[in-house]
Amino acid sequence: MTEKKKINIYIYSRYERFWHWFQAATIFTLLITGFEVNGAISLFGFKKAVSIHNFTGITWLTAFAFFVFWVFTTGEWKQYIPTTKKMFEVIKYYAYGIFRGQSHPVPKRKEAKHNPLQRLTYLSLAAILLPVQMLTGFLYWGYNSWEEWGISWLGLGFVAVLHTMCAFAILSFIIVHLYMTTTGHTLTSHTKAMITGWEEVEEDEMIEDWEKKAA
Incomplete structure (x- = not known):
């Protein structure tokens, strides 16, 4: 079998x-x-781990707002x-087609960087899991202000458990x-593509019409 020629296309911008x-x-x-705050490991010390966690969490929340804007x-x-469209083909590809050397059913292009499975996964992350994780973390961080915010009825235990569950889901x-x-x-x-921005694809891969319809 003749090996298909590979070409590089620019997919990911510097900001991405x-x-x-x-x-x-x-x-x-x-x-x-x-994990350290919850006593699973010991690395920075509890007090420092809390400070790092809080600072990083607020930084992440702020950066995420800029990402949504972008x-x-x-x-x-x-x-x-x-x-x-082609969702089941992608699932079958990752289930066994990839182990048989089959080509990916959905070619990657600048106009369609994510296949149907990735779209669903990343949308769930960006629209549900990450916002819930950030919200519960922010609420935990501002616990002493709950009465002032008018949410003193909210259970701290519930927020903590939900925050931890989301953390394991992200992991x-x-x-x-x-x-x-x-x-x-x-x-x-x-x-390498996420470092340089350039993705290697097979030259004869054509843009599928599912991309245009999905967009």
Whole structure:
């Protein structure tokens, strides 16, 4: 079988790459300090871990607000519109097609960076999981002001449990995400793309009409 020729296309802007790595650093910092605050590990000391956790959390919340602004002002929100077109083909590809050397059913392009499964996953993260995590963290941080804010009826235990559950959900996503980064043309191709912005694809891959319909 003749090996298909590869070409490089520019996919990720500087801001996208910055946001990706910045968010990764903040999330890892929050997970590590969060585990220490809950007594699972010992690294910085409880008091310092709390300070780092609070500072990083507020920084993440602020940066996320800028990300949302960027998404809507640049039109990148279209990249997250969910679609079921070719969804099952993508699932079958990751279930067994990838192990048979099959080509990805949804070619990646600047106009459609995420396949249907990624769109649904990233939308759920950005619109539900991360906001809930940030909100519960902010509420936990401002506990002493609850009465002033008029939410003294809210249970601290509920907020704490929900915050922890979201943290484990994010950790689970990271584990899967790290595995998925190894499923490109090479083990490091997806990682390199998020560093340089350039993604390697097969030359004869054509833009699928699902991208246009989804956008």
